[in-house]
Amino acid sequence: MKLLVQDPEERAVRRLRQAACLAGTGVVVFVVLAVLVNARVFAAFDLAVARSVHTVDIPGLGVVSEALAIVFSGEFSLVYAGLLAVYFWRREMPVGVLAVLTFLPLVFVEFVLKYTVQQPPVPDDLYRALPYPLTSVTTQGSFPSGHAARAAFFAVFLGTLGRSLGGSARWLAPLVAALIVLACGLSRLYQEVHWASDVVAGAILGATIGYLAVCWVGVAVEQAARRDKARL
Numbered sequence: 154m155k156l157l158v159q160d161p162e163e164r165a166v167r168r169l170r171q172a173a174c175l176a177g178t179g180v181v182v183f184v185v186l187a188v189l190v191n192a193r194v195f196a197a198f199d200l201a202v203a204r205s206v207h208t209v210d211i212p213g214l215g216v217v218s219e220a221l222a223i224v225f226s227g228e229f230s231l232v233y234a235g236l237l238a239v240y241f242w243r244r245e246m247p248v249g250v251l252a253v254l255t256f257l258p259l260v261f262v263e264f265v266l267k268y269t270v271q272q273p274p275v276p277d278d279l280y281r282a283l284p285y286p287l288t289s290v291t292t293q294g295s296f297p298s299g300h301a302a303r304a305a306f307f308a309v310f311l312g313t314l315g316r317s318l319g320g321s322a323r324w325l326a327p328l329v330a331a332l333i334v335l336a337c338g339l340s341r342l343y344q345e346v347h348w349a350s351d352v353v354a355g356a357i358l359g360a361t362i363g364y365l366a367v368c369w370v371g372v373a374v375e376q377a378a379r380r381d382k383a384r385l
Contacts, residue, residue, distance in 0.1 A: 169368060172364065172368035173368075175364065176361050179357055179358075179360065179361030180361055182357055183357045183358050183361065186350065186353070186354045187266065187297075190270055190350050190351075190354065191272070193271070195350040198349065198350075199348035199349050199350055202349040203342075203345055203349075204279065206342050206343060207279050207345065209343065215283055217340070218283065218343045218344050219284065221337055221340040222283075222285060222300060222341075223285075224337075225300045225303050225337050226287045226288075226300070227287075227303070228287055230303045233307050234253050234254070234256045237249075237310060238253045238254070241253065246370065248369065248370055251369075252366035252367070252370045255363075255365070255366045256306060259306055259358070259359060260303075262358070263299045263302055266294075266296055266297060267292040267293060267294045267295065267297075268292065268293045268294065271294065272294040272295050272350070272351065273294065273295070274294070275295065275345045275346060275348060280345050280346065281343070281344050283344055295347050295348060296350070296351050296354060297354040297358055298338070298347040298356075300337055300341055300347075301337055301341060301351070301352045301354075301356045301359065302355040302359035303359060304333055304334050304337035304356070304359065305334045305355070305356040305359030305360040305363060306359035306362060306363040306366075307363070308330035308333045308359075308360070308363070309330065309359075309367055310366075310367060311329070312326045312330035314326070315327070315330070338353075338355075338356055
């Protein structure tokens with residue numbers, strides 16, 4: 154029996170199509186969620202979650218929440234993007250640099266949505282007045298959570314780079330990445346600067362764009378490796 158071996162080029166194209174399909178699903182889910190939020194479908198649910206969270210008062214949780222807000226701030230996220238860009242550049246992977254820079258359109262999309270989706274901020278009587286030393290921008294709405302989007306975006310990169318190390322990192326890195334996103338999302342809910350729907354949507358948006366960027370890098374690396382092998 155003749156075994157059919159898939160051409161490496163075809164395999165790369167297939168992987169890219171699968172990634173595009175999965176990312177497309179993420180985009181569709183996010184758009185549907187944005188439409189429903191704009192229609193105020195989740196208003197009662199968001200308010201119920203916010204009121205429940207408001208009753209939580211655990212010593213030290215405010216400090217942890219404040220620290221996470223700083224770690225995933227816009228300023229620190231620019232630093233992370235710069236470090237990842239340098240990492241890819243030193244490894245002569247310009248595609249990786251461009252992929253990391255998709256972080257910038259993510260920020261743009263976040264701000265556009267905060268002025269187009271009708272999602273009023275959490276009311277002052279529920280808001281926890283925790284100190285925040287970095288830049289704070291007041292927008293018309295709160296959808297989606299920029300902190301959750303940035304955390305998910307970089308978590309995807311962290312999980313993927315960790316998996317490439319092999320060994321226990323193959324499962325430990327994605328687990329840590331997921332915990333990072335979860336911790337950031339819960340901190341936004343605890344501070345009550347965002348509704349639950351804001352946090353979920355932000356995480357979906359950031360993870361979707363991050364996943365597309367990572368797949369782009371992966372396919373480019375695979376193609377470069379084949380070209381180098383062909384020259385030998």
